[in-house]
Amino acid sequence: EKMITDNRVLFHRVANTLNYLDIKTVVVSCGTCYDQLQGYQFDKIFPGCRIIDIHEYLLEKGITLGDAGGGGYLYHDPCHSPMKLQDPMKTVKALVGEGVQKNDRCCGESGTLGVTRPDISTQIRFRKEEELKKGEAALRASGKAPAQGDVKILTSCPSCLQGLSRYGNDLNNGLLEADYIVVEMARKILGEQWLPEYVAVANAGGIERVLV
Template sequence: MVVSCGTCYDQLAGYEFDKIFPGCRIIDIHEFLLEKGMKLDGVTGTRYMYHDPCHTPIKTMDPVKLVNALMGSEKDGYKIEKNDRCCGESGTLAVTRPDISTQVRFRKEEEIRKGAAKLRGIPLVAEAGANAINPANASAGTAGAANGSVLKAGDGPQPKGATDVKILTSCPSCLQGLSRYNEDAGIEADYIVVEMARHVLGEDWMVDYVQRANNGGIERVLV
């Protein structure tokens, strides 16, 4: 069972699915991708930092090592570092206690600004040659099924209006909280797997997926 939320992971872990479906296991989507060898071979023109959720779904390895492996940052001559402090969202905290959340937000914004300034000071590495796998030829089916596929972001369709610094996370609540800093801190927040999908499958990857799902696709909901 593949999940993309730490809260969901911990809740589902208590259901003991392995007793219902022998051999069943729960794994975060990002760990699953790395396990299958799906990763980028660097990203040209964009620097990343990582916000580690308080309630992380990544259980089997260090999250910072994981995001570096998935994004291929070493190819760009730097390492993605953890950006400290809580994002201030904390589920419904921003709604129920905006006074506390706002104070947390100020401190997080300072950390984001410092992290972004550090990343912008790192010289960009010249774009690699065109001898890597071309993600423009990848599809949702082939990309997901391939093992050991190192994909060169930049060879395929590029995200529109890409910013030079982004902060990645693996938590839906944190993503909502981090998005509040986009304008004030001059960065853009996103999910790791969504950023990968944009570079591998193109900016319209979600629209294409929905069309395929509606055109003969199958969705099963376990209740």
């Protein structure tokens, strides 16, 4: 409760400092953060403000892979999905193409579950591994992925991304590469050097620094 109160105070300070800006949208990239921020009553801190997941924001702005997509992906829908406006798979397919297949079952990470209860997490992991192998087979059978080679699984949760990275060697015919949807899009649209290029621009005055 104290942390929530402290954070709300901090956001009020941010709002006062940035009162010359008309902040109407707060973009998040984590379902747990989304749910937590909803309890902060952002509409009272930033009047008329909304909270939206970054993937839904990109779709709203018409930023998709388009012709650059089309490749086959697996998609892991987080237990705490940040996508609230429509069925997450509809958003994912609109962003990266129709060649994406949903892969069910919890990844076993669940925030700190993998650390605090490894016994439970390990059992969940075995079931997810089975699901990944089934997804791999279906993706290869559809022709969206080659018969041999690595398969990429996308997600929209930082905790799940960490959890999925543990399955790298568990496929039958290749490695499993886990990544964030928005990172895959940045790589395809902006190029492989998108991150260092962004950091360089940000460090050269591309970000406004505010003391609160």
